[in-house]
Amino acid sequence: xxxxxxxxxxxxxxxxxxxxxxxxxxxxxxxxxxxxxxxxxxxxxxxxxxxxxxxxxxxxxxxxxxxxxxxxxxxxxxxxxxxxxxxxxxxxxxxxxxxxxxxxxxxxxxxxxxxxxxxxxxxxxxxxxxxxxxxxxxxxxxxxxxxxxxxxxxxxxxxxxxxxxxxxxxxxxxxxxxxxxxxxxxxxxxxxxxxxxxxxxxxxxxxxxxxxxxxxxxxxxxxxxxxxxxxxxxxxxxxxxxxxxxxxxxxxxxxxxxxxxxxxxxxxxxxxxxxxxxxxxxxxxxxx
Amino acid sequence: xxxxxxxxxxxxxxxxxxxxxxxxxxxxxxxxxxxxxxxxxxxxxxxxxxxxxxxxxxxxxxxxxxxxxxxxxxxxxxxxxxxxxxxxxxxxxxxxxxxxxxxxxxxxxxxxxxxxxxxxxxxxxxxxxxxxxxxxxxxxxxxxxxxxxxxxxxxxxxxxxxxxxxxxxxxxxxxxxxxxxxxxxxxxxxxxxxxxxxxxxxxxxxxxxxxxxxxxxxxxxxxxxxxxxxxxxxxxxxxxxxxxxxxxxxxxxxxxxxxxxxxxxxxxxxxxxxxxxxxxxxxxxxxx
Numbered sequence: 001x002x003x004x005x006x007x008x009x010x011x012x013x014x015x016x017x018x019x020x021x022x023x024x025x026x027x028x029x030x031x032x033x034x035x036x037x038x039x040x041x042x043x044x045x046x047x048x049x050x051x052x053x054x055x056x057x058x059x060x061x062x063x064x065x066x067x068x069x070x071x072x073x074x075x076x077x078x079x080x081x082x083x084x085x086x087x088x089x090x091x092x093x094x095x096x097x098x099x100x101x102x103x104x105x106x107x108x109x110x111x112x113x114x115x116x117x118x119x120x121x122x123x124x125x126x127x128x129x130x131x132x133x134x135x136x137x138x139x140x141x142x143x144x145x146x147x148x149x150x151x152x153x154x155x156x157x158x159x160x161x162x163x164x165x166x167x168x169x170x171x172x173x174x175x176x177x178x179x180x181x182x183x184x185x186x187x188x189x190x191x192x193x194x195x196x197x198x199x200x201x202x203x204x205x206x207x208x209x210x211x212x213x214x215x216x217x218x219x220x221x222x223x224x225x226x227x228x229x230x231x232x233x234x235x236x237x238x239x240x241x242x243x244x245x246x247x248x249x250x251x252x253x254x255x256x257x258x259x260x261x262x263x264x265x266x267x268x269x270x271x272x273x274x275x276x277x278x279x280x281x282x283x284x285x286x287x288x
Numbered sequence: 289x290x291x292x293x294x295x296x297x298x299x300x301x302x303x304x305x306x307x308x309x310x311x312x313x314x315x316x317x318x319x320x321x322x323x324x325x326x327x328x329x330x331x332x333x334x335x336x337x338x339x340x341x342x343x344x345x346x347x348x349x350x351x352x353x354x355x356x357x358x359x360x361x362x363x364x365x366x367x368x369x370x371x372x373x374x375x376x377x378x379x380x381x382x383x384x385x386x387x388x389x390x391x392x393x394x395x396x397x398x399x400x401x402x403x404x405x406x407x408x409x410x411x412x413x414x415x416x417x418x419x420x421x422x423x424x425x426x427x428x429x430x431x432x433x434x435x436x437x438x439x440x441x442x443x444x445x446x447x448x449x450x451x452x453x454x455x456x457x458x459x460x461x462x463x464x465x466x467x468x469x470x471x472x473x474x475x476x477x478x479x480x481x482x483x484x485x486x487x488x489x490x491x492x493x494x495x496x497x498x499x500x501x502x503x504x505x506x507x508x509x510x511x512x513x514x515x516x517x518x519x520x521x522x523x524x525x526x527x528x529x530x531x532x533x534x535x536x537x538x539x540x541x542x543x544x545x546x547x548x549x550x551x552x553x554x555x556x557x558x559x560x561x562x563x564x565x566x567x568x569x570x571x572x573x574x575x576x
Contacts, residue, residue: 073554123503128569143503172501185489186502190509192545193481198564200534200541201473211571213460214474215411215431219573220508221478226568229561233554236561240549246488247546251539253488257480258535261528266361270521276486280514281416283499285507 006063014069015134033059073234076105099176115153129228140168184242194225294351302357303422321347361522364393387464389526403441417516432457472530482513
């Protein structure tokens with residue numbers, strides 16, 4: 001049982017963590033901080049937090065658990081702000097979708113307190129962002145990736161593992177570099193493609209009419225295009241080398257398929273689709 | 289109440305239509321035909337059809353309703369095969385995802401019987417293909433597009449509208465050309481992108497490891513990549529001009545976003561994502 005959770009950032013991810021901790025009976029008191037007063041008011045009214053802090057350091061002070069759930073580019077300034085207020089026994093985690101930049105930010109900001117920081121990335125999300133979407137079950141049965149660096153205390157990694165497992169997550173560990181390579185391929189690039197696709201549709205003169213007739217395939221393919229612009233701005237920039245590398249491979253593949261279509265090579269097209277179709281039909285989430 | 293439904297093609301779409309007709313109490317007898325005997329056996333065993341036909345024309349003979357649910361490139365040969373067996377009062381429909389080619393095929397194959405043919409496209413699908421996936425509720429609350437040509441009898445279009453409405457679909461009409469332009473943008477291109485994306489992931493040396501860690505965003509984005517290879521081979525070829533035109537616009541957009549990422553222009557990236565995010569957040573299915 002944690003005595004005080006300091007929640008820095010009260011959006012979908014942070015809010016869902018707070019609700020999950022509460023539901024699991026793992027926390028006595030939750031103090032939240034957000035730079036937006038209206039978000040903070042919503043968090044209090046929705047029962048996500050018990051108390052509002054006017055500064056990040058106030059949310060962190062005396063906390064034995066701190067979750068930093070902000071767009072990744074804000075990680076360094078948040079950690080720097082709370083560093084002087086950290087209690088000796090605290091566990092600090094983030095939920096960022098990129099990890100090399102977060103580890104570098106933590107080193108720069110936390111300095112000799114770096115050992116209490118365990119970088120975390122829950123593989124979970126929702127169609128829409130915001131504290132109103134917070135959900136105690138968001139992390140249940142979902143993968144949770146920890147990317148401890150050489151600076152992370154082993155005891156803190158173990159504590160983080162236990163904690164997320166208690167919330168129903170399946171915990172696995174990667175290096176920050178492995179993490180960023182993998183998620184460039186299976187998460188960041190798909191987001192980029194979904195953003196580009198939505199833009200290419202709505203910018204057409206008949207785009208609105210097109211959207212009126214779109215069906216369930218479109219619905220699922222574009223779900224991630226509704227993601228939070230600030231969060232994804234930061235992810236795409238923080239991991240841009242890997243994402244652009246994946247994007248080039250995708251563009252090559254798309255050009256190849258376009259060439260087959262233009263040439264009318266039915267057999268080659270069928271074979272190409274069959275590879276994709278079989279791979280996707282065989283895939284199941286969380287079978288690691 | 290129809291006396292006999294001739295079902296040509298016993299896959300997800302055709303099977304679901306048969307089950308929906310049965311559930312609605314709108315048909316007395318369903319005779320199915322498939323070039324695959326094992327599919328036909330499954331259809332009988334699953335209770336989708338009452339009787340097997342050994343030729344398409346036998347399924348069509350004496351039927352007052354015929355549904356052709358085959359990959360679109362097979363439409364012309366199927367219609368030519370059943371043309372001599374059509375009863376005077378029959379309504380013939382297809383469920384193909386492209387319509388200009390289907391209308392041309394129907395003209396060539398049905399000749400002076402063309403007036404009984406109403407081209408139809410249900411905006412519905414599932415993660416996996418095949419008769420085992422057939423579902424009486426597949427068309428419920430889904431859009432159903434009719435694309436009657438000048439050759440289609442008005443009474444047949446009305447009959448088709450009534451029929452699909454009785455199955456719970458929301459019926460709307462477009463010209464075949466409008467249909468193919470719109471669905472190139474909101475359905476065919478997303479499929480092409482999903483196929484290309486899956487291929488670009490699985491062809492990487494670490495592709496399988498990547499897939500093990502993919503989460504719900506990947507799941508939804510790639511759902512349509514599991515679609516049937518023969519069905520989508522035909523769609524991508526039949527509508528290739530429009531699909532390739534949409535693909536070029538998408539590629540321009542993707543290059544633009546890549547350039548912003550490479551230049552590190554955070555504000556422009558956020559703005560670009562915000563356009564996509566707002567458009568997707570505002571979108572709701574079937575609000576036409």
